[in-house]
Amino acid sequence: MAIFEVARFSTLPEGELAVALLKRHGIDARLPDRDMATVNPDLLIAIGGVRVVAPDHQIVEARQIIAQARSGAFEDADDETGDWQIDAVAGKVGELDEQDIRGVLGTSKKAGVFVILAFLLLSMASCLLIPMGGY
Structure with missing residues (x-):
């Protein structure tokens, strides 16, 4: 069984989220650069980001799921609270106070x-x- 790259992400948390999303959809995704990114995150720029990989027989489906995620297909339209946004939590729109910074x-x-x-x-x-x- 061959392993192919699905996508690259600039940070480890983005890669972790992508792997979790793919696993939720039944894809056997892995993050082979996890250890390197944890030990020396400065090298992420040098190696071109964190790779997410999957088996060859699932690569097409995995790339489609990542493309959908990047286009916003999994966005929850019913979530109008904005609790996940810093500005909404702080009660401000467009500006941060000194404590936030x-x-x-x-x-x-x-x-x-x-x-x-x-x-x-x-x-x-x-x-x-x-x-x-x-x-």
Whole structure:
């Protein structure tokens, strides 16, 4: 049994969703680049994205399902709440406030950067202060 590429996606979550959609439709889809994308996601650009593959006897159906998904065929027209959209959840249309941009870890990130910089500076300072050649 041969395995062929169904589609490529720019991020791992997109590839995971595609595999889940295909499996829901009875396609034996796989994500062979999952480990690489998890360990080093920066390489996704270099390899051209995350590949979704399927067996040769299911490839035509799998590509049709992905094409339908990309065209919006599986969109739920009855979902008018918009709960999945950031703007609808935040109660704004078209703009985000500072908290939405920074996220909940905004202050923690700044503190973490400070701690790392302090650690690096202290390490370098201790190297300079140790007399050359001994104790």
